[in-house]
Structures are given as C-alpha cells and as structure tokens.
Amino acid sequence: MNDLIIIATGSLVAISCGLLGCFLILRKMAMVGDAISHAVLPGIVIAFYISGERDSIVMLIGAGLIGILTTFLIEFLHQKGKLQSDASIGVTFTWLFALGVILISYYGRNVDIDQDCVLHGEIAYVPIDLWITEGGTNLGPRVLYVMSFVTLAIIVFIKIGYRGLFFTTFDASYAAAIGISTVLWHYLLMGFVSLATVASFESVGAILVVAFLIVPPASAYLLTNKLPKMLMLSVVFGVLSATGGYYLAKSLDGSIAGAMATVSGLLFALTFFYTRLKANPVTSSSPVLQES
Amino acid sequence: MDTFIEFFTFQYPNIKYVLFGSILLAVSSAIVGCFTFLKKKALVGDVVAHAVLPGICLSFLLTGNKNPLYLIIGAFITGWISIVVIDGIVRKTKLKEDTATGLSLSVFFGIGILLLTFIQKSGNAAQSGLESFLFGKAAALVGADMWLFASVSVALLIAVFLLFKEFTLISFDQNFGAAIGFPVKGLNLILTTLTVLAVVIGIQAVGVVLMAAMLITPAAAARFWTDDLKTMIILAAIFGAVSGTAGAYISFVAPSMPTGPWIVMVISIIALTSFFFAPKKGILYKALKRRRIKNLILQENILKMFFQLGEEAGDFNTGRSVLELQDKRPFRTKELDSGLKRLQLQGYLTNQNDKWQITSEGQNKGRRIVKLHRLWELYLTTYLRIAPDHVHEDAEKIEHIITPELEARLEKLLDYPELDPHQSKIPYQ
Known part of the structure; x- marks a missing residue:
C-alpha cells in the first residue's frame, strides 16, 4: 500500500509538472521554471512562520506570489535594466534562495523546515503523514490530497486556457493581433508553475520539480511536433519515471526523489539514442544501384 | 566595535581561515565569472555546481575515503561531463539551450542525491561531512582548506592574467578569433576548465545552489558601472572581496547565521543597487x-x-x-x-x-x-x-x-x- 501511495504521489507531481513543462520548454523558459522552484523558498518560510502550518492556504498563496514576483523581477531586470536574460535569472533566484536560507536560520527552531528538505524532499514520509479529521476519521495521506487538487487545477487550467496558451506560445504577435494578452498568459502559467512547486516541495523537493518540469517534456518533444501528443507523452514519461524511480530507490535504499530524476534522465537518454538511430540507421548499408 | 576589532585582529585563528577562504573564493569566482557572463553562459556555473555532486559521491565510493584531492578530481570529471551533455543535446536535437541546461542540471543532481543517500545509508562511518558539499561550510573552513583554496585561486588568477587577451577575444567575438587563427576551441576548453575549477572549490564554501551567484552576480553588478573589461574585472573582484568579508563578519557576530548565504545576500544587494542606481546604465x-x-x-x-x-x-x-x-x-x-x-x-x-x-x-x-x-x-x-x-x-x-x-x-x-x-x-x- 505504501508503495502505491508513493508512486501515486510521484506520478501526480510528474503529471502536473510535465504538463506545465511542455509550455515552458516551448517558450524557451525552462530555466525560469528552475529559478521559480528555488526562489519560492522565502515565500514558504514566511508563510509558514505566519500561519504555523505546512499546508495552509496562506502557504500556497504566499509562495505562489513569490513565484510570480520572481518572474516579474527576472523580466524587469532583463527589459528595464538591459541585463542579459541568463544573468537576470541567475541573480534573481540565488538572491531569493539565499534570503530563504537566512530566514530559516533566523527563525531557527520556530520553523520546522530545513534546506535539505527543500532541495530533495522526503517522499518516503508521504504515507505516514495522514490527514485525520477532528472527529478522528483517517482520510489517508495528506499530500496525496494536495497533489490531486493541484493536478486537477492544472489540467483544468490547460483545458480551459488551451487556446490562449497555444497562441501565446507559438506566435505571440498573432496572439496579440487577435486580442489574446501574452502578459496575462505568461503570468498565469508562471503562477501555476509556482503552485506546482510549492505543493510538491516538501515531498519531492525543488530538484525533482525541475527534473519533472523539464526532462519528460524534453523527451516527449524529441518524439513529436504536435502539442497534444507532446502533452500526452510527457505524462507517460513522467509516470514511468516516478514508477521506475521508486523501485530503483528501493533496491539501492537511496533517495526516492533522486532516483526518479535519475530514471527520467535515463528515459531521455534512451529516447535520444532512439531518435538518433531512427534518423541515421547505423546498420543500413549504402544503397546499391541495381544494374539491369 | 569590540567584535569588529576582535574580528579583524584575528584573535581566533579560525577567523583568519574563514575570512581569507571566503575572500579568495569570492574573488576568483568573480573574475572567472566575468568571462562566462560576457559569453552569455552565466548559468553554466549553476549546472556545474549541481553536476559535481555525483562525481564527489562516485570518487568516495571508489576510494572509500574523503581525501579532498580525489573528491575534487571526481567533481571535476562529472562537472565537465555535464557541459558536454548540454553541448551534445543542443547540437544533435531540436531542444534549445535552456532546456538542455535544466535537463543536465536536474538529472546530474538527481543522480548525485541518489548516490549520496545510498552512501549515507550504507553505514560507512567515513561518509559524514559529504553533505557539506550541498550547502557549504564556509564557517568551518580549516587551514588545509585554505591552502587548497589559495593554490587553486592563484592558479586561476595566473591563467586569466596570461590568457587575458585571448579570453577577451572569445568572450566578444569568437568567429573573428577563429578567422584570425586563434585556437578558439582550445581557449574555450581552458575557460570552461577554469569555470569548473572555480565551482568545485567554491561549492565547499557556499553550497550547490548559491555557487551560481558567486560567478554571475559580481560580474553582472560590475557590468553596470563600466564598458571596459579590465575595469569590470577589477570591480567584480572588489565586489566579491567585500561580500566575502561581510559574509564572514556577519556569521562571526551572529554565529547562528550561515556564511555562504550572507555572502550571496551582500553581493546581491550590491548588484541590485548597481542595477538601479549606477550612472548611465x-x-x-x-x-x-x-x-x-x-x-x-x-x-x-x-x-x-x-x-x-x-x-x-x-x-x-x-x-x-x-x-x-x-x-x-x-x-x-x-x-x-x-x-x-x-x-x-x-x-x-x-x-x-x-x-x-x-x-x-x-x-x-x-x-x-x-x-x-x-x-x-x-x-x-x-x-x-x-x-x-x-x-x-x-x-x-x-x-x-x-x-x-x-x-x-x-x-x-x-x-x-x-x-x-x-x-x-x-x-x-
């Protein structure tokens, strides 16, 4: 049962991140996703300090706001400050992460989170962290509920906003011409990326969020040029990584999040070599001209 | 004021190591960072910082001890491989550089975490302390660390000094460099090697995530004050030194405060101030x-x-x-x-x-x-x-x-x- 719960949680993270990640990598914003996943740390710490709970609405909102602020700051420094975009990403997220670590040290024992858990999480605790109602009824693992809710929200967002996301991703000027606001969709997408990060940080940590945001969509993109198919494939790759990662971690007795990232990397390598082989088969001999 | 005097007169030998270690690290990564910044490869430092972890774990698994030299060699190798992977993905597939960067970074780090936890649970008593690579241990620097820092930093500085003209050329116009017969590939190789070295050394002080800041932020701040490369490098080095000193001082005054994040905080404040208030830019x-x-x-x-x-x-x-x-x-x-x-x-x-x-x-x-x-x-x-x-x-x-x-x-x-x-x-x- 515990196996199933962990795999289910991992898969939910994989699905929500993979779906958003497709849009990120098509918009050439993969590293902004990386930045957000690190930069939400101060938001998490402050919200946690204010609300005193791990999974309160305050926490989701606080960290979500910091995520959007991060995006805004990156854009602002890039456009108004004329700072090249890679540097503007690097400066912004390291600064916010440092702020988060300092806040953790400052609040000390008052805040029950540490930087370890932010980086690589502890998904193995998911099954024992139960949601028990005031009446004492055991409703099962808490994180599973949070992740289900977030995944559902993301699927609904993509379903409803498909047209807007599609046009602003592939042809921003056309989108603007037919009255779709690129800025709005940009920040909406980033808001959801922050939401996914915050919801999954304590179970899988920032690093697996980044891995799931980028690696399965990248593998999927190698196999197809169609967005709906890419979304489907990245979900498949994500779930495979989560499942395979769990068993790899179990056999090595190591970090589950780390193993899931490792497996997603392996799947990417397989896809990479598969597409290379298909493009120029090694075994095929040079074509022989038939003499008649 | 008392603590100020106490700090700068080095009444405890440890302060000396922490202070000079922090300054050396900050200055050498700031100088190398100027070139990666100008080549628009600022995030390479971030990738390498994440990718050294599996190398450190592997060399520990192979040798069974924590000899810093072995660990650094291991770190150096996987750090290098991560850059090769990015390059390969960008050249052979339709994936863009940002995706390749994020992919390499997260997968290498995932492997590193998997190996690290595997080692920790294997019960090898010698392993404790490996996790200091994750978050750095600037406040716990000892004499031996400092000598290592110092020798690597000096090597970095000499290399930059000797190859200054060549690095300038490949940072601004690679094609021109190639056209007039400079060995651009070899020079890029040397520059990347220096970056990897700076990261491998620096990561022990500030940790994986914040290492990127040590390379990027001083360079970005300096860029707002000048158009001249020499001035920019000197400014970046000064910013680095100031933040290294400030970080060490703050964690001396308030021992619960981590040195690495404070170094980054100070350099970020310098950078943000520059972005807003620097004249002209x-x-x-x-x-x-x-x-x-x-x-x-x-x-x-x-x-x-x-x-x-x-x-x-x-x-x-x-x-x-x-x-x-x-x-x-x-x-x-x-x-x-x-x-x-x-x-x-x-x-x-x-x-x-x-x-x-x-x-x-x-x-x-x-x-x-x-x-x-x-x-x-x-x-x-x-x-x-x-x-x-x-x-x-x-x-x-x-x-x-x-x-x-x-x-x-x-x-x-x-x-x-x-x-x-x-x-x-x-x-x-």
Missing part, C-alpha cells in the same frame, strides 16, 4: 533621462503649437485658454498643464487670467521647431522621393533631435527654401 538613471526627454519634447510641441496658432491668426500676442489650445492639438490636460507651467518658469510663456500668451523668446524657439519640421519634410520629398502626405510623422520625431550643425547643413543643402511640400512658408526670422 542604471534603471533609475535611464528612467530619469527618459522623463527629461519626454518633458523636453512636450515643451517643444507646445511652443510649436503656439507658433502655428500665431501664424494662422497673423498675430502672436493673443492670449489663449487651455481649451482653445486643446482644440488645436489634443494634449492630455494634466500633461499640458505641467508643460505650460514649466514654460512659464523658463520665460517662454506668460499667463494672464488663465489665458496663455507666448513671449518673444518662446516665439523664437517655436519658430525654430516649425522650421526644422518643414525643412525635414522638404528634405524627405526632395532627396528620398517620399510622397508629401507621408513625411509628417517622421518630421514630427526628428524635429526634436536635429542639432544646430545639422540644421545649417539642411538649410545649405536645400538652398534656404521658401516653402515646404505642403506649400507652408518656412519661417526663418
């Missing part, structure tokens, strides 16, 4: 400049309007209300008000009973703008053969930019014409 400076130009254009437009109104009426002394003015040209009321008041202060306009009137100085200034506008229209139709109904917009912009020298040349070129393409008189005096 700073955001604030540019915003002020833009506002000044906007005001100037507004005022010139108002004077031009007064001149045109006077021209139409054949009388420049009529007082006009704000509404009459807006009838001629739809300015926004708030803008018009502020423009009118500024012009009054400068003596170009006078105001009596809410009627505005142009002074003779204002009339001269307005006349010049009108003249420039019409000269330019004539220039466009005569020399560029643009239809008369297409020249107004362009003249509307250029009239604020033309200098007196250019004005004289235009007049001479067009031979002091009487009329513009729309048969309006070009006013000279």
Whole structure:
C-alpha cells in the first residue's frame, strides 16, 4: 500500500509538472521554471512562520506570489535594466534562495523546515503523514490530497486556457493581433508553475520539480511536433519515471526523489539514442544501384 | 566595535581561515565569472555546481575515503561531463539551450542525491561531512582548506592574467578569433576548465545552489558601472572581496547565521543597487533621462503649437485658454498643464487670467521647431522621393533631435527654401 501511495504521489507531481513543462520548454523558459522552484523558498518560510502550518492556504498563496514576483523581477531586470536574460535569472533566484536560507536560520527552531528538505524532499514520509479529521476519521495521506487538487487545477487550467496558451506560445504577435494578452498568459502559467512547486516541495523537493518540469517534456518533444501528443507523452514519461524511480530507490535504499530524476534522465537518454538511430540507421548499408 | 576589532585582529585563528577562504573564493569566482557572463553562459556555473555532486559521491565510493584531492578530481570529471551533455543535446536535437541546461542540471543532481543517500545509508562511518558539499561550510573552513583554496585561486588568477587577451577575444567575438587563427576551441576548453575549477572549490564554501551567484552576480553588478573589461574585472573582484568579508563578519557576530548565504545576500544587494542606481546604465538613471526627454519634447510641441496658432491668426500676442489650445492639438490636460507651467518658469510663456500668451523668446524657439519640421519634410520629398502626405510623422520625431550643425547643413543643402511640400512658408526670422 505504501508503495502505491508513493508512486501515486510521484506520478501526480510528474503529471502536473510535465504538463506545465511542455509550455515552458516551448517558450524557451525552462530555466525560469528552475529559478521559480528555488526562489519560492522565502515565500514558504514566511508563510509558514505566519500561519504555523505546512499546508495552509496562506502557504500556497504566499509562495505562489513569490513565484510570480520572481518572474516579474527576472523580466524587469532583463527589459528595464538591459541585463542579459541568463544573468537576470541567475541573480534573481540565488538572491531569493539565499534570503530563504537566512530566514530559516533566523527563525531557527520556530520553523520546522530545513534546506535539505527543500532541495530533495522526503517522499518516503508521504504515507505516514495522514490527514485525520477532528472527529478522528483517517482520510489517508495528506499530500496525496494536495497533489490531486493541484493536478486537477492544472489540467483544468490547460483545458480551459488551451487556446490562449497555444497562441501565446507559438506566435505571440498573432496572439496579440487577435486580442489574446501574452502578459496575462505568461503570468498565469508562471503562477501555476509556482503552485506546482510549492505543493510538491516538501515531498519531492525543488530538484525533482525541475527534473519533472523539464526532462519528460524534453523527451516527449524529441518524439513529436504536435502539442497534444507532446502533452500526452510527457505524462507517460513522467509516470514511468516516478514508477521506475521508486523501485530503483528501493533496491539501492537511496533517495526516492533522486532516483526518479535519475530514471527520467535515463528515459531521455534512451529516447535520444532512439531518435538518433531512427534518423541515421547505423546498420543500413549504402544503397546499391541495381544494374539491369 | 569590540567584535569588529576582535574580528579583524584575528584573535581566533579560525577567523583568519574563514575570512581569507571566503575572500579568495569570492574573488576568483568573480573574475572567472566575468568571462562566462560576457559569453552569455552565466548559468553554466549553476549546472556545474549541481553536476559535481555525483562525481564527489562516485570518487568516495571508489576510494572509500574523503581525501579532498580525489573528491575534487571526481567533481571535476562529472562537472565537465555535464557541459558536454548540454553541448551534445543542443547540437544533435531540436531542444534549445535552456532546456538542455535544466535537463543536465536536474538529472546530474538527481543522480548525485541518489548516490549520496545510498552512501549515507550504507553505514560507512567515513561518509559524514559529504553533505557539506550541498550547502557549504564556509564557517568551518580549516587551514588545509585554505591552502587548497589559495593554490587553486592563484592558479586561476595566473591563467586569466596570461590568457587575458585571448579570453577577451572569445568572450566578444569568437568567429573573428577563429578567422584570425586563434585556437578558439582550445581557449574555450581552458575557460570552461577554469569555470569548473572555480565551482568545485567554491561549492565547499557556499553550497550547490548559491555557487551560481558567486560567478554571475559580481560580474553582472560590475557590468553596470563600466564598458571596459579590465575595469569590470577589477570591480567584480572588489565586489566579491567585500561580500566575502561581510559574509564572514556577519556569521562571526551572529554565529547562528550561515556564511555562504550572507555572502550571496551582500553581493546581491550590491548588484541590485548597481542595477538601479549606477550612472548611465542604471534603471533609475535611464528612467530619469527618459522623463527629461519626454518633458523636453512636450515643451517643444507646445511652443510649436503656439507658433502655428500665431501664424494662422497673423498675430502672436493673443492670449489663449487651455481649451482653445486643446482644440488645436489634443494634449492630455494634466500633461499640458505641467508643460505650460514649466514654460512659464523658463520665460517662454506668460499667463494672464488663465489665458496663455507666448513671449518673444518662446516665439523664437517655436519658430525654430516649425522650421526644422518643414525643412525635414522638404528634405524627405526632395532627396528620398517620399510622397508629401507621408513625411509628417517622421518630421514630427526628428524635429526634436536635429542639432544646430545639422540644421545649417539642411538649410545649405536645400538652398534656404521658401516653402515646404505642403506649400507652408518656412519661417526663418
């Protein structure tokens, strides 16, 4: 049962991140996703300090706001400050992460989170962290509920906003011409990326969020040029990584999040070599001209 | 003040190590970072920082001890591989650089975490302390660390000093470098090696995530103060040294405070201050400049309007209300008000009973703008053969930019014409 719960949680993270990640990598914003996943740390710490709970609405909102602020700051420094975009990403997220670590040290024992858990999480605790109602009824693992809710929200967002996301991703000027606001969709997408990060940080940590945001969509993109198919494939790759990662971690007795990232990397390598082989088969001999 | 003296007189030997270790690290990564920044490869440092973890774990697994030299060799190898992977993905697939970067970073780090936890649970007593690579241990630097830092930093500095010209060339124009016969590939290899070295050393002080800041942030801050590479490198090194010192001092005064994050916090504050307040390139400076130009254009437009109104009426002394003015040209009321008041202060306009009137100085200034506008229209139709109904917009912009020298040349070129393409008189005096 515990196996199933962990795999289910991992898969939910994989699905929500993979779906958003497709849009990120098509918009050439993969590293902004990386930045957000690190930069939400101060938001998490402050919200946690204010609300005193791990999974309160305050926490989701606080960290979500910091995520959007991060995006805004990156854009602002890039456009108004004329700072090249890679540097503007690097400066912004390291600064916010440092702020988060300092806040953790400052609040000390008052805040029950540490930087370890932010980086690589502890998904193995998911099954024992139960949601028990005031009446004492055991409703099962808490994180599973949070992740289900977030995944559902993301699927609904993509379903409803498909047209807007599609046009602003592939042809921003056309989108603007037919009255779709690129800025709005940009920040909406980033808001959801922050939401996914915050919801999954304590179970899988920032690093697996980044891995799931980028690696399965990248593998999927190698196999197809169609967005709906890419979304489907990245979900498949994500779930495979989560499942395979769990068993790899179990056999090595190591970090589950780390193993899931490792497996997603392996799947990417397989896809990479598969597409290379298909493009120029090694075994095929040079074509022989038939003499008649 | 007591702690200040205590700190800088090194009453505890440990302070010396922490301070010099932090400064050496910050300065050497700041200098190497300038080149990666200019090559627009700022995030390479971030990737390498994440990718050294599996190398460290693997070399521990193979050798069974924590000899820093072995660990550094392992770190160096996987750090290098991560860069090769990015390069391979970008060249062989349709994936873009940002995706390849994030992919390499997260997968290598995932493998590293998996190995690290595997080692930790394997019960090998020697393993404790490996996790210090994750978050750094600047406050726990000891003498041996410092000697290692110092030798690597000196090696980095010597390499940058000797290859300064070559690195400058490949940072700004690789193709040109290749064309005149520089071994661009080899130089890139050396520069990447230096970056990896800087990261491998630095990561022990500030940890995986914050290492990127040590490379990028000082360079980015320095870039806002100068256009000269040498000055930029010196500035970046100074910023690095200041933040290294500040970080070490803060964690000395408040022992619960981590050194690494404070170094990054200080350098980030320096950088953000530079972004906003640096002269010429700073955001604030540019915003002020833009506002000044906007005001100037507004005022010139108002004077031009007064001149045109006077021209139409054949009388420049009529007082006009704000509404009459807006009838001629739809300015926004708030803008018009502020423009009118500024012009009054400068003596170009006078105001009596809410009627505005142009002074003779204002009339001269307005006349010049009108003249420039019409000269330019004539220039466009005569020399560029643009239809008369297409020249107004362009003249509307250029009239604020033309200098007196250019004005004289235009007049001479067009031979002091009487009329513009729309048969309006070009006013000279």
